[in-house]
Amino acid sequence: xxxxxxxxxxxxxxxxxxxxxxxxxxxxxxxxxxxxxxxxxxxxxxxxxxxxxxxxxxxxxxxxxxxxxxxxxxxxxxxxxxxxxxxxxxxxxxxxxxxxxxxxxxxxxxxxxxxxxxxxxxxxxxxxxxxxxxxxxxxxxxxxxxxxxxxxxxxxxxxxxxxxxxxxxxxxxxxxxxxxxxxxxxxxxxxxxxxxxxxxxxxxxxxxxxxxxxxxxxxxxxxxxxxxxxxxxxxxxxxxxxxxxxxxxxxxxxxxxxxxxxxxxxxxxxxxxxxxxxxxxxxxxxxxxxxxxxxxxxxxxxxxxxxxxxxxxxxxxxxxxxxxxxxxxxxxxxxxxxxxxxxxxxxxxxxxxxxxxxxxxxxxxxxxxxxxxxxxxxxxxxxxxxxxxxxxxxxxxxxxxxxxxxxxxxxxxxxxxxxxxxxxxxxxxxxxxxxxxxxxxxxxxxxxxxxxxxxxxxxxxxxxxxxxxxxxxxxxxxxxxxxxxxxxxxxxxxxxxxxxxxxxxxxxxxxxxxxxxxxxxxxxxxxxxxxxxxxxxxxxxxxxxxxxxxxxxxxxxxxxxxxxxxxxxxxxxxxxxxxxxxxxxxxxxxxxxxxxx
Amino acid sequence: xxxxxxxxxxxxxxxxxxxxxxxxxxxxxxxxxxxxxxxxxxxxxxxxxxxxxxxxxxxxxxxxxxxxxxxxxxxxxxxxxxxxxxxxxxxxxxxxxxxxxxxxxxxxxxxxxxxxxxxxxxxxx
Numbered sequence: 001x002x003x004x005x006x007x008x009x010x011x012x013x014x015x016x017x018x019x020x021x022x023x024x025x026x027x028x029x030x031x032x033x034x035x036x037x038x039x040x041x042x043x044x045x046x047x048x049x050x051x052x053x054x055x056x057x058x059x060x061x062x063x064x065x066x067x068x069x070x071x072x073x074x075x076x077x078x079x080x081x082x083x084x085x086x087x088x089x090x091x092x093x094x095x096x097x098x099x100x101x102x103x104x105x106x107x108x109x110x111x112x113x114x115x116x117x118x119x120x121x122x123x124x125x126x127x128x129x130x131x132x133x134x135x136x137x138x139x140x141x142x143x144x145x146x147x148x149x150x151x152x153x154x155x156x157x158x159x160x161x162x163x164x165x166x167x168x169x170x171x172x173x174x175x176x177x178x179x180x181x182x183x184x185x186x187x188x189x190x191x192x193x194x195x196x197x198x199x200x201x202x203x204x205x206x207x208x209x210x211x212x213x214x215x216x217x218x219x220x221x222x223x224x225x226x227x228x229x230x231x232x233x234x235x236x237x238x239x240x241x242x243x244x245x246x247x248x249x250x251x252x253x254x255x256x257x258x259x260x261x262x263x264x265x266x267x268x269x270x271x272x273x274x275x276x277x278x279x280x281x282x283x284x285x286x287x288x289x290x291x292x293x294x295x296x297x298x299x300x301x302x303x304x305x306x307x308x309x310x311x312x313x314x315x316x317x318x319x320x321x322x323x324x325x326x327x328x329x330x331x332x333x334x335x336x337x338x339x340x341x342x343x344x345x346x347x348x349x350x351x352x353x354x355x356x357x358x359x360x361x362x363x364x365x366x367x368x369x370x371x372x373x374x375x376x377x378x379x380x381x382x383x384x385x386x387x388x389x390x391x392x393x394x395x396x397x398x399x400x401x402x403x404x405x406x407x408x409x410x411x412x413x414x415x416x417x418x419x420x421x422x423x424x425x426x427x428x429x430x431x432x433x434x435x436x437x438x439x440x441x442x443x444x445x446x447x448x449x450x451x452x453x454x455x456x457x458x459x460x461x462x463x464x465x466x467x468x469x470x471x472x473x474x475x476x477x478x479x480x481x482x483x484x485x486x487x488x489x490x491x492x493x494x495x496x497x498x499x500x501x502x503x504x505x506x507x508x509x510x511x512x513x514x515x516x517x518x519x520x521x522x523x524x525x526x527x528x529x530x531x532x533x534x535x536x537x538x539x540x541x542x543x544x545x546x547x548x549x550x551x552x553x554x555x556x557x558x559x560x561x562x563x564x565x566x567x568x569x570x571x572x573x574x575x576x577x578x579x580x581x582x583x584x585x586x587x588x589x590x591x592x593x594x595x596x597x
Numbered sequence: 598x599x600x601x602x603x604x605x606x607x608x609x610x611x612x613x614x615x616x617x618x619x620x621x622x623x624x625x626x627x628x629x630x631x632x633x634x635x636x637x638x639x640x641x642x643x644x645x646x647x648x649x650x651x652x653x654x655x656x657x658x659x660x661x662x663x664x665x666x667x668x669x670x671x672x673x674x675x676x677x678x679x680x681x682x683x684x685x686x687x688x689x690x691x692x693x694x695x696x697x698x699x700x701x702x703x704x705x706x707x708x709x710x711x712x713x714x715x716x717x718x719x720x721x722x
Contacts, residue, residue: 283600299600328600410605430604451645453602469602496648497670498599517599541599560599 075221077102083229106131109222116211121150125170131222140176142217147171149210151184164188245525246532248507248552264532267511267523268555270570271537274563277304277316282558284329284501284544288336291550293317293353295339296564297327303341305353306564312554314566318356322349329372334379334419345369345387350396362394371411377421385412385426413499414454418461423478425464427452433466435478446476446484454501458509459549463487465502465512471495473502473514475526490514492531493522498541505547505555513555515542521557521567537565601671604645611639611702616672618646620697623704627694632658637699638677644695646670652681660685667695676701 063073077096081104084093097103105113108130115124124146133139147170154163167184215223225231233256240260241247248266280300287294294314297303301324307317320330323343331340338359341349347363348370362382363369370384370392381401382394390405391412415426421438428434433446433455451469458465462479473490493500493516502514504526511532512524521535521542540560548554555567606619613620621641631638650666657664663681668674677698680691 281599326600413602451604469604497601499602500599543599 074102078104078224079229079232082224082226086226086230104224105222113211113223116146116214117207119149119153119207121146121153133218133222135219137176138217138219140174142214144171144174144176144180145210145213145217147174148180148184149206152206155187160188245528247510250507250552265570266553267506267533268553268567268569269533269535270568271535271565272312272554272568273314273566275306275314275316275566276563277319278302278562278564280326280562281540281560282543282562282564283326283499285556285558285564286330286332286546287548287556288332289334289549290336291548293332293336294546294556294564295330295332296558297330297341298562299326300562301326301343303327303330303339303351305339305356312551312566312568318351318353320349320351320356320358322358322361323347331373331375333375334377338379340373340375340382342370342373342384345371348373348382348384350382360396360398362398364392364400372413372415374416377417377419383415383417383424385415387411391415391424391426414452416455416457418457419459420461423461425455425457427455433464435484437481442481444478444481444484446478448474453495453499456501456503458504460509463504465504467495467500467502467514469495473512475512488526488529490522490524490529490531492524492534493520494518498543500542501544503545503547507552511547513545513547515545515557515559517541519559519561521545521555521565523555535567538563603671606645609705611641611697611704613646613669613672613674613676614701614703615674616669617703618669618671620644620646620669620676620702621695631696633677633696633698635698635700638696639699639702640691641695641697644677644679644697647676647695649679659688662688662691674701 065071065073065076077100081093081096081102084090084096085104093104103110108127112124112127112131115121115127125143128139128142128146133142147166151163151166151171154160154166167181167188171181171184215225220228237254237256237260241251241254244260244262246262246264246266247260248262249260254260275296278296278298278300280298282296282298285294285296292308294306294308295303296306301321303320303323304316305318305320306314308314320339320341323341323346325343325346327341328344329340329342333339337353339351339353341351343349346369347361349358350360350362351358362384364386368386368388368390370386372385374383375381376383376393380396382396384392384394386392388405389411390403392400393402394400410427410430412426412428415424417424424434424436424438426434426436428445430451431448433448433452435444435446437443446464446466448466448468449470450472452466453469454467456465456467457463462477464476464478464484466474466476468474471491471494473493474486475488475490476484477487478484490502490512493514495517498517500515500517502512505511505513510526512526514522514524516522519536519538519540519542521538523532523535524530525532535557538557538559538561540562542557542559544558546556548556553569557565557567559565603618606622609623610619611621611623612618621639621644625642625644626639627642628640629637631640644667646669647667648670650668652663652665655662655664661684663683664678665681666675666678669676677696679695680693682692683689
């Protein structure tokens with residue numbers, strides 16, 4: 001930084017700095033455009049202590065620091081000083097002002113603030129005019145604030161005559177905020193009512209309120225806004241986070257020490273555990289809302305609830321036996337204390353998670369069985385898509401509440417209620433999804449180009465992930481009441497015969513994961529649609545995936561090979577990720593064409 | 598294997614003889630006069646619930662074509678083939694269409710579904 005020794009009075013201070021060591025020329029800004037106060041530049045550079053032997057006057061408006069020459073040193077030091085004062089390090093703040101020779105506020109501003117704190121209103125109005133603000137309106141509004149406070153304090157001490165005088169002679173001529181003037185006038189007449197309305201507050205605390213209001217009113221260069229430095233740092237972190245493509249870290253893990261950049265190593269890519277308690281294909285799995293349990297259901301007619309202990313190890317908690325048919329789904333109640341299982345075309349069962357007991361069974365006679373099921377958003381009812389193409393709703397005790405028939409051309413293969421209770425989402429025709437508004441009883445439709453095999457709702461109920469028969473996964477925006485819109489498409493996985501499910505996951509659900517018939521798990525970046533990684537390991541088609549809602553780095557998958565796999569971060573060797581993707585898939589993803597068993 | 602996804606067709610349809618999975622609608626029927634080694638076959642515009650095998654060049658009665666065998670997605674039985682492309686101009690109309698063998702399908706509402714399929718198990722041509 002160039003150091004300019006100046007003996008001339010400030011008004012003639014030259015602006016040139018010949019020896020900027022970093023090679024960037026200083027910002028040559030004409031005085032009037034530096035701030036919006038013409039006179040500011042003159043007074044800015046006056047050092048606080050003239051006795052300092054260092055006598056550094058390097059607080060010229062145009063000194064810059066930093067490699068790009070865009071940071072003005074005086075501003076930089078002033079916001080640091082402000083931050084120090086905010087953090088409570090008053091001594092350090094004062095020392096910084098002294099040592100740098102850059103006062104946080106000009107002496108006239110300092111005097112002004114001191115007068116406001118002490119309640120010397122008349123003096124403060126005078127000082128206000130001396131600050132030299134350009135905008136007349138600002139001057140008037142600030143004066144209004146000060147005089148209003150003066151008025152209120154006079155009123156509080158019952159000095160009615162003085163208050164009236166202030167109002168008449170000082171406030172009214174300003175001709176601003178006439179509504180408030182009328183309120184103040186009415187308060188003279190009925191002071192008790194005024195106080196009762198809470199407008200006559202403790203005088204001390206309202207002085208700091210005045211300071212706050214003044215800070216909002218006065219330009220930032222006159223009165224440095226509080227928390228300015230924190231604000232700058234936060235916005236920088238936000239920008240880094242938003243530009244981090246594979247961002248999958250908690251906010252609490254963001255550090256100031258280096259620019260944030262998630263690599264692919266933040267995506268789960270290594271099998272942590274293989275869970276083998278099922279004896280046949282596993283068709284469905286889902287983490288509980290609190291991330292403490294995992295539930296899986298299988299063709300072996302059972303479902304299993306797994307418990308996750310503190311180090312992320314899974315153990316079997318309960319095996320839910322009772323269905324006489326393959327269990328196509330297992331769903332957590334909103335409070336995670338119960339689960340619903342759907343036996344294919346057989347019945348729906350409700351189980352208690354703690355005890356593992358079956359509490360209730362829901363069936364409909366006449367050979368009609370459920371294909372899909374779901375919970376009511378409040379956990380007080382069950383919805384199911386049946387084989388006769390109707391949708392049934394029961395309350396928890398098994399009483400049938402509603403049954404909708406007609407218009408559907410396919411068995412309702414997937415059904416869900418958004419967790420705010422507003423929409424009932426179901427597949428109503430092969431390539432059409434119906435979004436039914438339960439209150440307004442209107443229906444919106446998503447019309448797809450191909451048969452829909454399954455869908456999945458995002459946590460915020462604003463997006464729907466739709467799996468199509470043609471191996472494409474599509475993301476639809478279903479927010480609000482307008483027509484749904486396609487947002488993104490994801491391709492790469494294989495599907496030709498089975499019902500493969502996909503899900504949202506990761507930090508702010510920024511990733512899409514899906515199973516595939518080639519035995520791999522696929523993960524895409526949600527907003528760009530880019531395929532990030534394929535995870536081999538299973539020995540059969542991966543039917544379903546679920547990403548932990550509480551652990552950003554944990555993913556579970558269910559496969560035809562009868563196992564579940566838990567995926568986590570590859571901490572040992574993050575570099576090996578690159579190799580994994582280049583190699584062709586090492587799994588035996590053979591498409592089975594013989595007589596299926 | 599896996600939870601097989603199938604589509605249901607409304608009303609009368611042609612179904613897989615072995616597992617009764619719906620395969621095609623009468624509305625999509627274009628021609629009944631196709632042949633394969635095993636007998637008669639029908640040409641359809643669309644077919645559902647099938648999975649495709651690899652593409653191969655095959656010499657048919659009508660010339661060289663690129664075809665792929667199609668299989669019922671439930672039981673895996675070979676039910677016919679799909680024309681991917683035709684080498685001769687006058688055969689181009691077949692492209693993208695499906696042939697289902699008469700001996701491998703049943704017509705749900707008609708009684709004509711009992712064609713005997715005791716022919717030898719030779720390759721389609």
